[in-house]
Amino acid sequence: MYSQINKNIERYVSFNADELKIFNSLLEYKAIPKKTILLHEGERCNFEAFVIKGCVRKYYIDANGFEVILQFAIENAWISDISFSIYEENPSRVYIETLEDCEFFLFNPATKEELFSRAPKFERAFRILMQRSLAVTQDRLFNTISKTATEKYAEFLEQYPALPQRVAQHYIASYLGISAEFLSKIRKKMTKL
The missing domain is CATH 1.10.10 (Arc Repressor Mutant, subunit A)
Structure with missing residues (x-):
C-alpha cells in the first residue's frame, strides 16, 4: 500500500525499514470523489497531500472572476498551499479541487512535526521536496513571461x-x-x- 509514496520520498534520501514504518504510520489515506473542493479561498490549509491516483488542480479566481490554474497534480505529485497557508498561518488565496476520483496520503502540520521528531532524516527529504517545488515554480514563472x-x-x-x-x-x-x-x-x- 505504501510502496508508491515510499519510492517517491526515497528519491532524495535513503531510509531504513523502521523510519519508513514511522512515516507510513503517520499517513492518512483518503479516497475523494471528483469535483470535490479540498481547500477554499479564505480557509487555512492544514494538509499536504500525495496523489496516489487521480488529478487535482490548484487555482485562484482573478479580479475579473476568471479561474487561473497554478498547478496540476497527478499520480506521484504533492499538492498543498504550503507557502502561504500552512507555514504562514494565513488564510489561503487558492482553491484545491479534484478533477477525477482521487486517492491521497495526507499529512497535517502536527503529524509532519511528529515525523521529523521521530525520524529526523525526513526533514531533509521534505526540504529537498520544497526546493524542487520552488525550482518548478520559478521555472513556470519564467516560462509564463518569456x-x-x-x-x-x-x-x-x-x-x-x-x-x-x-x-x-x-x-x-x-x-x-x-x-x-x-x-x-x-x-x-x-x-x-
Whole structure:
C-alpha cells in the first residue's frame, strides 16, 4: 500500500525499514470523489497531500472572476498551499479541487512535526521536496513571461503527456494563461506539423 509514496520520498534520501514504518504510520489515506473542493479561498490549509491516483488542480479566481490554474497534480505529485497557508498561518488565496476520483496520503502540520521528531532524516527529504517545488515554480514563472503560447503548450505536453486526455481543454488553457479558443488554434497548427 505504501510502496508508491515510499519510492517517491526515497528519491532524495535513503531510509531504513523502521523510519519508513514511522512515516507510513503517520499517513492518512483518503479516497475523494471528483469535483470535490479540498481547500477554499479564505480557509487555512492544514494538509499536504500525495496523489496516489487521480488529478487535482490548484487555482485562484482573478479580479475579473476568471479561474487561473497554478498547478496540476497527478499520480506521484504533492499538492498543498504550503507557502502561504500552512507555514504562514494565513488564510489561503487558492482553491484545491479534484478533477477525477482521487486517492491521497495526507499529512497535517502536527503529524509532519511528529515525523521529523521521530525520524529526523525526513526533514531533509521534505526540504529537498520544497526546493524542487520552488525550482518548478520559478521555472513556470519564467516560462509564463518569456515563452510564446505555442512553446508553453509544447512544454506542457512534455511535462504532462497524458493530461490532455484527462482534463478539459479550458483547464489547460487557464494553466497556460491563454483562451481555450487560442489553445484550439495552437493544437490544430501543431497537428499539421
